Amino acid sequence: MSKTALVTGASSGIGVEFARQLAARGDDLVLVARSVDKLEKLAAELRSSYGVRAEVIGQDLTAPDAASRVAEEVAARGMTVDLLVNNAGFGTAGRFAEIPAERDRDQLMVNVVSLVGLTHAFIPGMVARGEGAVVNVGSTAGFQPTPYFATYSGSKVFVLNFSLALWSELRGKGVKVLALCPGPVQTGFFDVVGTDKAMIGVQEKTPEAVVRTALRALDRDRGYVIPGLGNSVSSRFMSKLPRRLVALVGRKVTRGVLADPVAAPVAAR
Template sequence: MTRSGRTALVTGASSGIGAEFAAALAARGHDLVLVARSLDRLESLAAQLRDRHGVRVEIIGQDLAEPDAAARIANELAARRLSIDTLVNNAGFGSAGRFEELAADREHDQLMVNVVALAGLTRRLLPGMLERGSGEVVNVASTAAFQPAPYFATYASGKAFVLNFSLSLWSEYRDRGIKVLAVCPGPTETQFFDVVGTRKAAIGAPIGSVTQVVDSALRALERNKGYVVPGVGNFASAHLMPRRPRTFVARIAKLVTRGVADAAATAA
């Protein structure tokens, strides 16, 4: 594979959707910067991608729940004289259960990773893209972003931020050489369910593959679509539910999700 001369940074790159993004971008000739907490996993993946695709792969070990995570990553990039052409904000995790029973520190960390670090990295890397006249930002949201989700309150609300933040930037920068995409997958075969504590968090929906998610995302990015919901069934569920009245939607959603709270509590 001929190197593209472009460099992509992928957060949460040690497994799941992040690792698949890294592999797909390396196959396209992108050099990579892989970010996650697990250095052992990053080293293993980096070695595979270097050998298979002949690309440069750097790794940065960073916990994105830390308040200065985005600044630390940006400083490390500057120290290594690395410019980022494609930013994939993939890192994230979820929780499920009755809000008052969930660990407060864990809920805080979830928002730091899913929202604060994502926005912070975008803010720090976007100016360089604008200066060069081109760039891409991919933010991994969820179908949970489209409606209230009782018993997933923190997760769904954070993903709603990601979707609206991404579409706002897509509108701001689409005429300035920058592509911004929100990827909104449904249930996907990753460690998400291990973290949540139950596979009932899929709410009865089919569990898709990381390959499907990443392939759909990269096709949508090429077309500068703004957002994409991979999978026909996921697209339908995200768009066919009425949006108003909002309290009615929240009540209906509770009927669908309330079994998850008991399952998560039992798993804990």
């Protein structure tokens, strides 16, 4: 019997690759994002290539009721979510005082509030069935304070700790939880920022490699994974240093977003 995976942010980057690799495994898909046209194109590709069911839900995850709307739509289509991939997210970059407050609010709604809301919506059913899985996409930024990405890195700290707490709570209940914490990924993130001078991590990975690593780690119930040996070593090392020191050193690394005249104050992942 086929499983069903729900992937948010499925219109580009890591989300597209999760959809493709899960479809290749034989999973049916629920694709969620704002860009319905892109989702429909991807859904048609997955149906044609893999013979899976691929449903599209257009939803802006900055909306306060986004999670409940998605859950209601899934139920209306008679589907049960076996794997939830909370991939949707974006980052703001620049001086915190100069970033529009509403933009940071939207960032937290997507990166944190909708992630928790969707997890609340689908984990109870997984626990009742005694099987299921959740993948929450974080970042190596979640291992350290990151000046000029203050809200973004703060949101990714939440994703990491939230995921590991659930991983511990749900052990023995048949439900796996994974925090996927990539460094730089070839998704166009830094093209939108306008500079790669603030790249958080030492190895830029492809979406294909990141998703392969994530699915292997999920199968092994690892709790969290950092794709790339260099990124893993760097993140683990930084997390052991005094946090004030890391914050001060981090400012020297990330201030490139201020020095580059074409750097944008906001960026999408």
